[in-house]
Amino acid sequence: MTDGQAEPIREGREPGEQALARSVGDHLMARDLAARSLGITLAEIRPGYARCVMTVRADMLNGHRTLHGGMSFALADTAFACACNARNRTTVAAGCDIVFPAAGRLGDTLIAEAVERHLAGRSGVYDVTITNQDGTVLALFRGRSRQIKGIIIPHEETASDD
Structure with missing residues (x-):
């Protein structure tokens, strides 16, 4: 993070990486x-x-007629899952935190943007x-991920996309 702008560490500009990310996201x-x-x-993705x-x-x-925090959490967690699995390596949440600076309302369209900040091993x-x-801004979520064994899409399915 340089000037406060949200930018991913790796942008996946190679066509094969991008196609794989989209396939993984659609599969998930x-x-x-x-x-x-x-x-x-x-x-x-x-x-x-x-x-x-x-x-x-x-x-x-x-009960306050505002968006339930669990719904915001589910949206954030879904975006997090897609971002951290986009390289086709099975990755799970190891922990997360969320804060709610403002409340969502009936009819709001919510956009959850997940950005990788650090990836090591x-x-x-x-x-x-x-x-x-x-x-x-309605919610700020920080997730910690852990790669485990396995891949999302078998190599046979991704080979035809290259």
């Missing part, structure tokens, strides 16, 4: 029943970066910022 989202039930979609979108529905509101750190359609 197709299998993520929780994200699908919340209407979360993957708008953009590349190695170390993902952007997911969700619209706040009535069944996502808490099997461990990574990712920041996810959730904003609404007006650019208001």
Whole structure:
């Protein structure tokens, strides 16, 4: 992080890397029943970066009639998962923190942008910022990842994409 701007460490500009990231993201989202039930979609992905979108529905509101924090967490966690798995190495959350500077409202379109901040060996750190359609920051999430054994998409399936 240089001038406070959110930039991924690796942008995945090679066509093969980008195609693989998109395939991995699509695969993860197709299998993520929780994200699908919340209407979360993957708008953009590349190695170390993902952007997911969700619209706040009535069944996502808490007793104050604002967005339930668990829904924000689920959106942030989904973007985090896509960003840290985009290189096709099975990676899980090792821990995370979230703060809520402002509340989401019914009908808001939420954008979660996950950015890789550090990757060394099997461990990574990712920041996810959730904003609404007006650019208001609603949540700040920091996730710590850990690569485990395995890949998301077998090499046979990715070989035809190259």
